[in-house]
Amino acid sequence: MALPVSAGPSGPVVARILLEIEAVHLRPDQPFTLTSGRASPVYIDCRKIISYPRARRKVIELAAELVEREIGFESLDAVAGGETAGIPYAAWLSDRLNLPMLYVRKKPKGFGRGAQIEGNLPIGARCLVMEDLATAGGSLATFVDAVKQAEAKVEHALVIFHYGTFPQSTATLAERGVKLHGLATWRDVLDVASASGRLDAKAQASVISFLEDPEAWSLAHGGKVAAT
Numbered sequence: 257m258a259l260p261v262s263a264g265p266s267g268p269v270v271a272r273i274l275l276e277i278e279a280v281h282l283r284p285d286q287p288f289t290l291t292s293g294r295a296s297p298v299y300i301d302c303r304k305i306i307s308y309p310r311a312r313r314k315v316i317e318l319a320a321e322l323v324e325r326e327i328g329f330e331s332l333d334a335v336a337g338g339e340t341a342g343i344p345y346a347a348w349l350s351d352r353l354n355l356p357m358l359y360v361r362k363k364p365k366g367f368g369r370g371a372q373i374e375g376n377l378p379i380g381a382r383c384l385v386m387e388d389l390a391t392a393g394g395s396l397a398t399f400v401d402a403v404k405q406a407e408a409k410v411e412h413a414l415v416i417f418h419y420g421t422f423p424q425s426t427a428t429l430a431e432r433g434v435k436l437h438g439l440a441t442w443r444d445v446l447d448v449a450s451a452s453g454r455l456d457a458k459a460q461a462s463v464i465s466f467l468e469d470p471e472a473w474s475l476a477h478g479g480k481v482a483a484t
């Protein structure tokens with residue numbers, strides 16, 4: 257399978273930030289278990305960006321530019337963050353775009369109002385769903401479904417990092433009429449890491465062997481055969 261393509265103009269900057277703050281983890285001998293149950297030699301911790309004010313400001317600036325470039329100036333009514341890692345980014349981006357903010361729980365709260373969506377979401381509102389990262393896209397699909405269930409409109413989802421190597425991520429959202437936008441992919445991280453000497457040839461080969469066939473890599477390393 258082919259390697260992911262770059263996310264575009266924001267890709268190298270976001271990749272540089274992730275590498276600089278050491279949010280890119282490589283552990284081929286002790287694979288990570290992902291949300292989807294797959295095994296992976298790599299893990300990107302976008303949550304770490306929140307602790308770096310200059311980096312997070314830049315990320316939000318790039319996100320706002322992407323919204324203007326790929327979605328529009330007056331095409332959104334709200335920004336909804338996915339629990340947990342998407343919430344701070346939705347807060348900063350909604351503030352930057354001067355839009356209402358919401359957050360979406362992974363599942364409805366089992367008590368109190370029992371709500372899955374927190375905040376005010378008018379019927380028909382055009383909502384951008386924001387997450388820190390998409391791997392296979394199952395988490396985003398859950399958040400999108402919840403927002404649609406509440407009778408709002410979702411045509412766009414935005415992540416800081418998109419693996420770009422699981423076709424399910426874009427496909428599962430496309431089935432829901434949603435376009436997935438990312439600020440960086442593994443291609444951007446690989447390009448910046450190799451140009452700056454942060455990944456030696458052995459490490460690069462190990463990441464590439466996963467990215468070229470992540471399902472086979474996962475199966476060979478004890479990961480689940482995931483449905484999404």
Ligand SMILES: O=P(O)(O)OC[C@H]1O[C@H](OP(=O)(O)OP(=O)(O)O)[C@H](O)[C@@H]1O
Nearest residue numbers: 291292339340341390391392393394395
């Ligand atoms: O595209 P997917 O295959 O669904 O995987 C990506 C999801 O995994 C991570 O969340 P996690 O489940 O770790 O929860 P958190 O945000 O609460 O940390 C990440 O924040 C995404 O939501």
Ligand SMILES: O=C(O)c1cc(=O)[nH]c(=O)[nH]1
Nearest residue numbers: 290291292299300301391
């Ligand atoms: O798929 C995941 O669970 C996942 C992958 C990754 O690189 N980073 C993360 O926070 N979650």
